[in-house]
């Protein structure tokens with residue numbers, strides 16, 4: 131008989147206030163772009179960026195042989211690339227995942243202040259005892275977690291493979307302990323019918339999308355499709371034509387027959403969506419309306435901390451290196467490598483190998 135621990139009350143995570151920064155003068159942008167390109171070569175470094183960071187950084191990653199991707203592909207790309215330094219433009223868990231997989235490489239980030247509310251909402255000090263109280267469950271954690279939390283997990287997943295992994299575990303008769311995103315956990319539970327015990331954190335960006343205002347926007351644009359990231363609340367997902375990870379949403383934006391697309395995810399993704407479907411019109415799903423005050427307004431305040439200036443600076447100085455304590459890294463590697471292996475097995479099945 132095991133003792134049961136209640137899930138701690140959800141932490142109230144306030145996104146940092148980002149003050150509006152004056153756009154860089156064109157000459158300064160050009161200078162920084164040229165300097166970064168030069169330094170990437172000189173330092174044997176490659177830029178790995180998430181779709182939510184500033185489009186200047188996304189363009190630089192594309193132009194210099196780096197990658198702009200979802201969190202799974204960022205991990206996979208960094209692991210496979212031969213560069214000795216990975217520069218990760220995103221939030222801290224992405225840099226840590228890169229270090230967990232690549233201890234021999236130097237991992238730098240433009241800022242070490244870029245957090246994630248899901249990571250902050252699942253502290254290892256609370257999560258580990260909770261897992262210990264449920265030893266009969268497989269612990270599956272979203273990649274948006276600290277290295278310490280990954281070290282306690284059986285599996286790490288990202289949104290692009292989460293449904294498939296839970297289906298796989300359910301078929302093996304496993305019960306799941308899922309953390310940290312409750313909306314994503316609920317969504318997977320509804321689809322798979324798996325026995326899932328859910329942690330209760332949320333993403334400060336996706337949690338703000340509002341179903342009522344979205345219904346009103348759909349009424350104004352009956353010819354528009356709605357696409358949503360599964361970190362959004364259930365009532366928003368119910369209104370969506372396509373639900374998926376950031377990469378899957380870009381694919382959907384391209385493949386859907388509709389010319390207008392309402393997007394319930396961070397608006398940083400519009401850079402890639404417009405590239406994939408230049409003739410289409412993209413609208414941000416509403417985050418305000420009916421008593422709501424949007425704090426993040428469909429843009430992650432932590433992703434926004436990545437900029438040309440701090441990217442150039444870390445390449446110059448080698449500052450902001452990510453370190454993960456070795457015994458934690460080794461434990462976290464087990465569950466993180468399982469994620470990559472599982473993703474590779476799905477890709478193999480999809481290719482029909």
Ligand code: 13P
Pocket residue numbers: 199200201202274288289290333359361374375376377
């Ligand atoms: P993806 O894995 O879909 O890129 O999501 C990461 C994330 O932080 C979404 O908010």
Ligand code: SF4
Pocket residue numbers: 221245246247248274333334335336361396430431432433
């Ligand atoms: Fe975390 Fe949400 Fe920002 Fe993604 S958008 S990094 S889940 S806070």
